[in-house]
Amino acid sequence: MKHESFLSAIDGNFAWELVEAYEHQQREAPADANRGAEMIAERLRAQGLPVVMHKPRLFLSLPKSASVEVDGKTMFAKTPAFSRPAPQGVTGPMVFVPASKREFVRYAAPVTADYAGKIIVTEGISLPMVLSEMEAMGALAVIAVNPGERIHWGTASTIWGTPEMEDVARLPKIPSAAVNRTDGVALIAAAKAGKTVTVRTELEVGWFEQNLPVVEIPGAVEPDRFVFLHGHYDSWREGVGDNGTGNACMLEIARALWQKRGELRRSVRLAWWPAHSTGRYGGSSWYLDAHAFDLVDRCVIQMNCDSPGCKDATSYENIAMMPEVVKAVTGIVERVTGQTPKAKRPNRSSDYSFYNLGLTGAFMASSMMPKALVESRGWHHVGGCGGNIAWHTEDDRIDICDKGVLEKDIALYLEAVVTFANAEVLPIDWRDGVKEINDAVARYAAVKDAGVDLSDVVTASRGLAEKIAALHGKIESGAVGARKANDALMALSRALVPLNYARGGRFRQDPAVTLPPAPALSIAEDIAGLPDDLKGFARTNLLRGRNEALAAIRQASGVVDAALA
Numbered sequence: 207m208k209h210e211s212f213l214s215a216i217d218g219n220f221a222w223e224l225v226e227a228y229e230h231q232q233r234e235a236p237a238d239a240n241r242g243a244e245m246i247a248e249r250l251r252a253q254g255l256p257v258v259m260h261k262p263r264l265f266l267s268l269p270k271s272a273s274v275e276v277d278g279k280t281m282f283a284k285t286p287a288f289s290r291p292a293p294q295g296v297t298g299p300m301v302f303v304p305a306s307k308r309e310f311v312r313y314a315a316p317v318t319a320d321y322a323g324k325i326i327v328t329e330g331i332s333l334p335m336v337l338s339e340m341e342a343m344g345a346l347a348v349i350a351v352n353p354g355e356r357i358h359w360g361t362a363s364t365i366w367g368t369p370e371m372e373d374v375a376r377l378p379k380i381p382s383a384a385v386n387r388t389d390g391v392a393l394i395a396a397a398k399a400g401k402t403v404t405v406r407t408e409l410e411v412g413w414f415e416q417n418l419p420v421v422e423i424p425g426a427v428e429p430d431r432f433v434f435l436h437g438h439y440d441s442w443r444e445g446v447g448d449n450g451t452g453n454a455c456m457l458e459i460a461r462a463l464w465q466k467r468g469e470l471r472r473s474v475r476l477a478w479w480p481a482h483s484t485g486r487y488g489g490s491s492w493y494l495d496a497h498a499f500d501l502v503d504r505c506v507i508q509m510n511c512d513s514p515g516c517k518d519a520t521s522y523e524n525i526a527m528m529p530e531v532v533k534a535v536t537g538i539v540e541r542v543t544g545q546t547p548k549a550k551r552p553n554r555s556s557d558y559s560f561y562n563l564g565l566t567g568a569f570m571a572s573s574m575m576p577k578a579l580v581e582s583r584g585w586h587h588v589g590g591c592g593g594n595i596a597w598h599t600e601d602d603r604i605d606i607c608d609k610g611v612l613e614k615d616i617a618l619y620l621e622a623v624v625t626f627a628n629a630e631v632l633p634i635d636w637r638d639g640v641k642e643i644n645d646a647v648a649r650y651a652a653v654k655d656a657g658v659d660l661s662d663v664v665t666a667s668r669g670l671a672e673k674i675a676a677l678h679g680k681i682e683s684g685a686v687g688a689r690k691a692n693d694a695l696m697a698l699s700r701a702l703v704p705l706n707y708a709r710g711g712r713f714r715q716d717p718a719v720t721l722p723p724a725p726a727l728s729i730a731e732d733i734a735g736l737p738d739d740l741k742g743f744a745r746t747n748l749l750r751g752r753n754e755a756l757a758a759i760r761q762a763s764g765v766v767d768a769a770l771a
Contacts, residue, residue, distance in 0.1 A: 208541045209624045215465050216620065218613040221458035224249065225515070225612070228450035229604040232443050236266065236414040239440040239480050243417035246439060246453060246478055250421055253461045260418040262496070264481045264488040265368045269359065270408040272383040274349055276300075276396050283349075283383040285407035286332065287484045288363035292381040297404040298325045298346040300397035305329040321345045325405060327397040329353070331384070331588070332360030335719060341380045347405040348382040351390030353586040356599040358384070359442040359483070366715040367491025367559065376717075381407040416440075416480035418489055423463045425472040425627065431504055431692070432473035433627045434565070435459065435619065436490065437511035438482030438557055446604050447591035451515035453478060455616050462620060472506065472627045479557055490557040491715055498713055501563060506696060507531065507626050507634070508565045510556045511572075511619055512590060515612025517605075519573035519592030521545070522618075526552040526570040528703070530639030535568045538625055542618045552707075553720040555589070561707040562714055564700035566634060569622065572615050630688045634695045636702065637678055640671045640762075643706050646723035647755070650730040657733065657745040663752055666759045673766040674698070686769055694769035698762055705758040709751075726751030 224245065233242035247257045272285035275295075301324045322344030328336065329351050337348050352358055362378045369377065383405050385393060396403070422432065437452040444450070460476050481488030494501065510526075525547040527535040532549045539547045552558055556570035575593035591597040596606045626632065644667045651660035677694060680686040686694075709725050710716045722728045729751065733744045 209621060209628070211469060212462060212466050212620055212624050213617050215462040216458060216613065216616055217461070218458070218609055218616070220461060221454040221612060221616060222609050224454040224457055225446060225450055225604060225607055228446050228453070229444060233439060233441045233445060234443055234484065235268065236416060240417045242439050243419050243478060243480065246457060247419045249457055250419070250460060253464060255421050255423070255460060255464050258420045260420065260493070260496075261415050262418060262489070262492045263413045264416050264485050264492060266412065266414050266481060266484045266488065267363075268410040268484050270410060272405075272407045274383055274385055274389070274393065275404040275406075276393060276401055281385050281389040281393070283385050284357045284359055285381065285383050285409060286360040286362040287409070288361055288378055288486065289382045289407050289409060290378050290380055291409045291411070292347070292405065292407045295404045295406040296325070296347045296381055297402060298323060299400055300325050300327050300403050302394050302397035303328045325349065325403050327351065327393055331358045333382075334362050334364045337362050337378055337380070337382050338364050338376075341378065345380060347380050349393065349403070349405060350382065350384040351394065352384050352386055354595055355386050355388060356595065356601060357386050358588070358598040360384070360598065361483070361486055363486050364717045364719060366487055366554070366718045368485070368488050381405050383407055416489065418477065418480055418493065420475065420477045421460050422473055422475045423460065423467050423470060425470045425474075426468055427471045429473050431506050432475045433623050434475050434477070434501070434505050434508040435511060435623055436477040436479060436508065436557060438479040438489065440480045440482050440484065440489075441602070442483055442598050443600055443602065445602050447516045447594065447602050447606050448513045448597055451607055451612055452511040452513060455514050455612065455619055456511050458616050459620050459623060463623070470624075470627050471630070474623055474627055482557060486718060487557050487559055490559040494559050494563060495713070498563060501560070501565065502700060505565055506632055506692070508560050508567045509569045509619070509622060510558060510567070512556050512570055513592060513597075514572045514615030514619070515607055515609070516573065516592030516594055517608040517611070518575045518579060519608070519611050521574050521576045522547050522572065524548050524550045524574065525568075525572065526550045527568040528552060528566050528639065529642045530566055530634050530636050530699070531568050532638055533635055534625065534633035535622065538622045539618065542621050543614065551723075554716070554718055559715065562704055562710055562712055562716065564703040564712070566699045566703060569619070572618055573611055631681060632692050632695050634699070635678065636674045636695065636698045637671070639698075639702055639706065640667070640674050642723050643667060643702065644671055647727060650724065650727040653730045653734070655734055656730040656748060657741065658730070658748040658752060660727065660730070660752060663727070663755050663759070666756055670759050670763050670766070673763060677766050677769055680770060690769055694765055697765040701758050701762040701765065705755060724755065726754045
């Protein structure tokens with residue numbers, strides 16, 4: 207049943223007022239972004255909520271201008287964040303590489319490509335991995351031809367959050383720019399003719415103090431545990447649909463929960479992130495760095511709120527959720543929207559900075575335009591603004607937003623938050639989570655000529671699945687009490703979420719690249735296609751990944767043993 211007591215408290219007008227205010231407030235430049243955060247904090251404080259305003263110094267890359275010049279014609283362009291500044295221009299011969307012909311593999315550059323000393327013209331929107339690999343092959347610059355008439359802002363870096371010392375070498379060393387489709391057609395023709403092009407990019411790069419507002423509504427029964435709802439407030443220009451509507455959604459949820467705080471079992475924490483766009487998730491990753499053990503000890507689930515409330519976004523067909531919460535989140539979406547979503551494995555985006563730490567997660571975007579409607583308009587796919595191609599462009603203004611859709615999305619997120627905050631036993635089912643891990647482990651173990659025996663991982667993961675099934679049986683029968691059950695479910699997340707989503711250390715950030723299940727072992731599928739002189743290195747990766755997987759499974763097994771004792 208829906209939590210009607212909470213849902214009846216929703217005031218769509220309160221949320222919409224922030225949307226209207228953000229129509230006139232850019233949140234891209236650091237000072238503008240800080241003002242955007244203050245606007246959130248002012249509204250929270252006016253409702254009586256205590257706000258903690260953190261002020262981290264974050265590493266940002268702020269695109270200023272760009273151009274592409276060929277045959278005496280200067281084309282308007284946009285440069286992505288973290289592109290190398292080249293205000294004087296980089297000039298060289300062009301080569302066109304269509305998206306279908308990019309010959310990249312994960313660990314080795316193709317031997318057939320000759321991009322050294324060339325400026326690559328290719329197709330796409332945001333291409334940090336393509337840029338990285340073309341840079342490694344000696345390209346001078348990369349120009350992306352966007353699929354529409356508006357150029358989308360984006361990022362060129364594969365580094366997640368503020369770089370560590372070891373990451374600095376991975377910052378892009380070549381400039382990149384994007385042009386629209388009309389100019390791109392002419393540019394592709396010039397590239398096929400082998401003509402010369404000049405690319406100019408201007409960016410401001412440095413450290414900036416950014417506001418990061420956080421509120422916590424205390425639970426009445428278990429205030430030491432919290433549900434974590436978060437989303438970014440910075441944007442490209444006004445960014446009303448991405449993510450002004452998300453900020454308004456969270457603002458109204460905070461107000462409604464504060465009004466009903468006596469009915470909350472657990473606490474709810476909300477955080478609004480800076481540096482999502484120009485810092486490559488710098489705000490959320492800083493918050494993790496500064497509050498890691500608080501999150502480890504107290505957070506029951508993290509949920510991201512990005513681009514709700516956009517016009518014609520009536521489909522809830524695809525919702526991001528980790529497998530251990532598929533049953534719970536599916537039920538939430540059905541209760542609020544009447545639609546049954548397909549579970550989508552969360553990717554590496556939307557401020558999901560918490561994989562390595564081991565936080566179970568759900569939601570990125572929520573409502574989207576139906577696929578048939580997008581296709582009928584001749585639009586290309588984008589991930590935000592409900593699928594509207596105004597995403598990451600100057601057109602992301604209030605006219606692409608819809609108050610009615612926003613109110614439904616507020617109800618969806620509020621229902622999700624309250625479901626996890628008020629359930630006596632957390633609705634996390636690790637039988638489903640460990641199944642995804644087991645399926646992946648079995649697939650990697652079956653790869654011929656991988657060169658590392660993974661049978662011990664298969665045996666261990668199957669044994670863990672049996673233990674987890676026994677644990678859930680005891681929880682459902684009441685033989686394991688609620689507090690002990692919740693302790694175990696959270697501890698299983700700390701062990702198994704990193705196993706299923708991360709490669710790096712617990713307090714590190716993997717690159718901004720989506721990984722397959724059980725990624726420490728996934729290199730098994732790449733070994734056969736590698737040159738012989740690289741296979742030994744890859745097998746070393748796999749051998750170490752095997753040890754990491756076994757360690758995580760041992761950790762999880764110990765959690766279950768303790769809960770069943």
